[in-house]
Amino acid sequence: MPERKVTVESEVGLHARPAATFVQTAAKAALGVTVAKGNGEPVNAKSILAVLSLDVRQGDTVVIKAEGEGADELLDELALIASAP
Amino acid sequence: MNALTGMGVSPGVGFGPAYVFSRDIPVPDPDARHDGDAAAERARATRALEQVAADLEERGARAGGQAQEILKAQALMARDPGLAVGVAGLVDAGVTAARAVYEGFGKYREIIVGAGGYLGERAADLDDVRDRVVAVLEGLPAPGLPARAAQPYVLVARDLAPADTAALSRDVVAAFVTEHGGPTSHTAILARAMGVPAVVACGGAASIAAGTPVLVDGFSGLVRLAPSDDEVVTATKASAARQSVLAAVTGPGATSDGHAVPLLANIGGPRDVDGALRYGAEGIGLYRTEFLFLDRASAPAEEEQTAAYLEVLNAFPGGRVTVRTLDAGADKPLAFLPPWGREPNPALGQRGLRLYEKHPEIMNAQLRALARASLQSTAKLQVMAPMVATQEEAARYVAACRDAGLPSAGVMIEIPSAALRASDLAAEVDFISIGTNDLAQYTFAADREVGTLTALHDPWQPALLDLVLMAVSGALEQGKPCGVCGEAAGDPVLACVLVGIGVTSLSMAPPALPAVRAALSLHSREQCLLAAQAALATTTPQEARGAARAHLPGLAGLAL
Structure with a gap:
């Protein structure tokens, strides 16, 4: 399954605006997308509550996975959002 | 308990039943079961969630920022x-929709609260959503404010956010009382703009019972609960008498011996022009242009900007209109003007003029739009920059204004460094204008929105008066005019002191104009000077007030 591993650079981590943008982007896609903190349990990337609950902070690594048509483009976009300072 | 005291931040007397704004929604009964039609109950939950989501989005679009x-x-x-x-x-499993929503959020809430720190603070946002959905499902009033009322109510709250108050008008709100907040908090500024009395930093306000008749004196800060009819009549009459005395003084602002002090209005857009004219503003001393830019994905087109500027300019033919160019950043972030990076302390970050270094095209477009509006109007257009710290910044701004063809360019004095070196800055510009709200924030290292720091935002603080004196002296050295456009200018007693210090124009929320006009008309320039000297010689805000009043005998006649 295609995946991207990125380090979160935003000072507020994957919270607040970055989290909202991340979830909104994931929710627009027709395919299933998950995100995990490090080697942790993956959660639904379309759920703001699940993404917030991961408590991803600046410097943490996240693994984003998706499968299906357009998965690579979507993952690139999500990786960019997650790694934006 | 039949009286509370807070800080009066918007003058006048208001009376009405208390409308208590709170987010306290009762916890749904854990043992309640629905009637067995799970599909219908699920549909109710889905509808309630969607209704709240749509409502939040709509309120966001109205509030912006x-x-x-x-x-x-x-x-x-x-x-x-x-x-x-x-x-x-x-x-x-049989649980009611309301309880299911409550428990559904509860699972995430535990994790979020447990994380603490920044994430922990977001629990309040989650609770707000949960309470709104539960309220819809239980048929309770949502934690929102009624935009219509048979009788105007006294709005009582711990504190109010801009989003809470987006739809309010003076037809529904008789007065504001908040437990938190200070003279420059959102509630205070909103109340003054609406011309509604307000008392903030009022201990015990949140315990006022809903429906209690409340009499609010926005001048003294006294909040009386369940007052007698006599008390209401007396207070209302005194307020009306004061209003009629004030209304009797008309015409341009001047001291009793004829020293002219133009009295101008602070506005946030064309919709505030009517109020400014109604209260006799001679022009605009602060036109905040943020409203054009907030809540959009890209900067407004030059033509759209020109139209908005022209609408205000045309209301003051031959008069002066001072436009502050975009003051974004800090509490007013814009999508198309991102700062360099994350800012742990945005009030000390890339805001105001500083943002233009990275986005010069936005400023240049605004200056061009202003120049075009100026050509089509007989009003005297002045433009000024927010958040200027150094002479070099002032010089760069003036050069940009000249390039755009603008005849008059100035800077705001909001940062202590600019006040200390006002003479250097004034040498570069056509005028300066002191913004006392931010100047106090940066002088006392005290956030404007933190209610517990209210005392440091008292515009009578002697250190603030010293900086105002320094800024005015610097401007006069260079032969340049120096106005004040912070909330300090709207305090009739302080207005006299500012004129004594040498301030050449005063700009304020329009409802404050009549009292300032009356106070000035009753005192000579000499009396204002003595009041200023007396205030500057004190060491506390209380002493400064008292010392100034001793030289301003006419205030007693105004019941001020």
Whole structure:
């Protein structure tokens, strides 16, 4: 399954605006997308509550996975959002 | 308890039943079961969640700025697919929709609160969404404010956010009373703009029972609960008498011996022009242009800007209109003007003029739009920059204004460094204008929105008066005019002191104009000077007030 591993650079981590943008982007896609903190349990990337609950902070690594048509483009976009300072 | 005291931040007397704004929604009964039709109950939950999401988005669009960011994220919570699955499962097991929503959020809430720090603070956002959905399902009034009322109410709250108050008008609100907040908090500024009395930093306000008749004196800060009819009549009459005395003084601002001090209005857009004219403003001393830029994905086109500037200019033919160019950043972030990076302390970050270094095209477009409006109007257009710290910044701004063809360019004095070196700055510009709200914030290292720091925002603080004196002296050295456009200018006693210090024009929320006009008309320039000297010689705000008043005998006749 295609995946991207990125380090979160935003000072507020994957919270607040970055989290909202991340979830909104994931929710627009027709395919299933998950995100995990490090080697942790993956959660639904379309759920703001699940993404917030991961408590991803600046410097943490996240693994984003998706499968299906357009998965690579979507993952690139999500990786960019997650790694934006 | 039949009286409370707070800080009066918007003058006048208001009376009405208390409308208590709170987010306290009762916890749904854990043992309640629905009537067995799980599909129908699931549909109710789904509808309630969607209704709240749509409402939050709409309120965000109205509020703009940072409030919109928060409300958007809250809407995402209401539409959360994981939450929906959890709620459906609980409903299928027989739990009512309201309880299912409560428990569904509870699972995430525990994790979020447990994380602490920044994430922990977001628990309040989650609770707000949960309470709104539960309120819809239980048929309770949502934690929102009625935009219509048979009788105007006294709005009582711990504190109010810009999003809470987006739809209010003076037809429905008789007065504001908040437990938190200070003279420059959102509630205070909103109340003055609406011309509604307000008392903030009022201890015990949140315990006022809903429906209690409340009499609010926005001048003294006294809040009386269940007053007698006599008390209401006396207070209302005294307020009306004061209003009629004030209304009797008309015409341009001047001291009793004829020293002219133009009295101008602070406005946030063309919609505030009527109020400014109604209260006799001679022009505009501060036109905040943020409203044009907030809540949009890209900067407004030059033509759209020109139209908005022209609308205000045309209301003051031959008069002066001072436009502050975009003051974004800090509490007013814009999508198309991102700062360099994350800012742990945005009030000390890339805001105001500083943002233009990275985005010069936005400023140049605004200056061109202003120049075009100026050519089509007989008003005297002045433009000024927010958040200027150094002479070099002032010089660069003036050069940009000259390039655009603008005849008059100035800077705001809001940062202590600019006040200390006002003479250097004044040498570069055509005028300066002191913004006392931010100047106090940066002088006392005290956030404007933190209610417990209210005392440091008292515009009578001697250190603030010293900086105003320094700024005015610097301007006069260079032969340049120096106005004040902070809330300090709207205090009739302080206005006399400012004129004594040498301030050449005063700009304020329009409803404050009559009292300032009357106070000036009753005192000579000499009396104002003595009041200023006396205030500057004191060491506390209380002493400064008292010392100034001793030289301003006419205030007693105004019941001020």
